Amino acid sequence: MIYTVTLNPSLDYIVDVENLTVGAINRSTKEAIYPGGKGINVSIILSRLGAETTVIGFKAGFTGENLEHLVQKEGIKAQLLSVEKGFTRINVKVRGKEETAINGAGPEVAEKELADLTTRLEGLGKDDTLVLSGSAPKKAADTLYADLAARMEARGTRCVIDATGMLLTKALPYHPFLVKPNLEELEEIVGKKLDGLSAIEIAAQQMQQLGARNVLVSLGGEGALLIDEKGHAHHHRAPKGKVLNTVGAGDSMVAGFLAGYEKTGDYAKALHWGICAGSATAFTMHLASQAAMKELIEKGE
Numbered sequence: 470m471i472y473t474v475t476l477n478p479s480l481d482y483i484v485d486v487e488n489l490t491v492g493a494i495n496r497s498t499k500e501a502i503y504p505g506g507k508g509i510n511v512s513i514i515l516s517r518l519g520a521e522t523t524v525i526g527f528k529a530g531f532t533g534e535n536l537e538h539l540v541q542k543e544g545i546k547a548q549l550l551s552v553e554k555g556f557t558r559i560n561v562k563v564r565g566k567e568e569t570a571i572n573g574a575g576p577e578v579a580e581k582e583l584a585d586l587t588t589r590l591e592g593l594g595k596d597d598t599l600v601l602s603g604s605a606p607k608k609a610a611d612t613l614y615a616d617l618a619a620r621m622e623a624r625g626t627r628c629v630i631d632a633t634g635m636l637l638t639k640a641l642p643y644h645p646f647l648v649k650p651n652l653e654e655l656e657e658i659v660g661k662k663l664d665g666l667s668a669i670e671i672a673a674q675q676m677q678q679l680g681a682r683n684v685l686v687s688l689g690g691e692g693a694l695l696i697d698e699k700g701h702a703h704h705h706r707a708p709k710g711k712v713l714n715t716v717g718a719g720d721s722m723v724a725g726f727l728a729g730y731e732k733t734g735d736y737a738k739a740l741h742w743g744i745c746a747g748s749a750t751a752f753t754m755h756l757a758s759q760a761a762m763k764e765l766i767e768k769g770e
């Protein structure tokens with residue numbers, strides 16, 4: 470089973486605004502609400518690709534209740550623990566000529582609530598995978614993912630981390646199975662601009678030296694670069710298409726990679742699945758449908 474943890478999930482309020490003007494009243498031409506948060510997106514795509522998955526995380530207030538309902542409507546098992554104070558954030562994504570996002574801070578999670586969530590993870594074993602994805606709740610320690618990764622390492626559970634800054638780097642010594650920085654995040658980690666594939670490859674190898682087993686660097690329209698645990702580098706270009714949305718493209722890539730790896734046990738094929746899932750989402754108004762992903766995967770693009 471692939472469990473995803475979203476400590477700071479959201480409702481994503483997506484509004485289409487033709488010409489966004491700061492400091493003015495903008496009128497949208499279309500709006501929609503989706504369940505959001507990186508781990509939740511990963512689970513939605515996993516489930517559409519036929520992989521068994523459970524969502525774990527927190528919910529708060531009326532938005533949290535709605536989020537849980539939307540996740541269950543997707544046919545996904547959800548273990549969202551209630552946070553006493555505040556409400557699950559609503560992240561606003563304005564889609565116009567460019568995408569602009571305002572992500573909320575989300576509710577503060579008490580230590581006891583965090584401990585309850587950690588207890589839920591005690592049942593995971595060697596055949597399970599745990600995906601830790603997205604930002605941490607307000608005021609949480611930046612060792613949060615490191616603590617969870619250490620527990621997973623001790624149980625022999627595969628751990629996947631898609632996060633930024635210290636939340637990610639502090640977890641590397643616990644040998645996560647997979648990390649997925651995008652180019653900007655990788656540049657932030659190594660502290661310099663990375664021009665060209667060989668510079669990206671060297672930076673990804675540095676992440677391996679720090680402990681990550683597989684490093685998947687997503688490169689937007691340029692596809693992705695994977696340095697697998699045997700040290701082999703694989704670069705795969707992204708298929709061409711009309712980009713309608715990039716919210717959740719990275720999450721779709723993580724899910725596609727995991728579903729592909731589960732199905733084939735082969736890193737090059739997993740990378741192909743990851744790219745196809747990411748691009749299928751980029752070519753859709755929201756997260757990709759099963760049919761759109763299958764079409765790209767089968768085309769071999």
Ligand SMILES: Nc1ncnc2c1ncn2[C@@H]1O[C@H](COP(=O)(O)OP(=O)(O)OP(=O)(O)O)[C@@H](O)[C@H]1O
Pocket residue numbers: 650651652687688689690691692693707708709710712715716717718719720722743744745746747748751
């Ligand atoms: N312009 C594009 N054309 C084709 N595919 C794309 C495009 N942008 C993104 N993708 C697909 O989505 C994958 C992940 O994209 P990206 O590198 O933007 O991740 P990210 O920055 O983590 O995304 P997110 O916007 O979800 O944070 C890419 O590797 C690619 O397969």
Ligand SMILES: O=P(O)(O)OC[C@@]1(O)O[C@H](CO)[C@@H](O)[C@@H]1O
Pocket residue numbers: 477479481504505506507510560572602603604605716717718719720
């Ligand atoms: O604020 P975070 O946790 O970094 O990211 C949250 C978020 O932007 O990530 C998903 C897309 O990847 C969205 O569903 C969600 O709104």
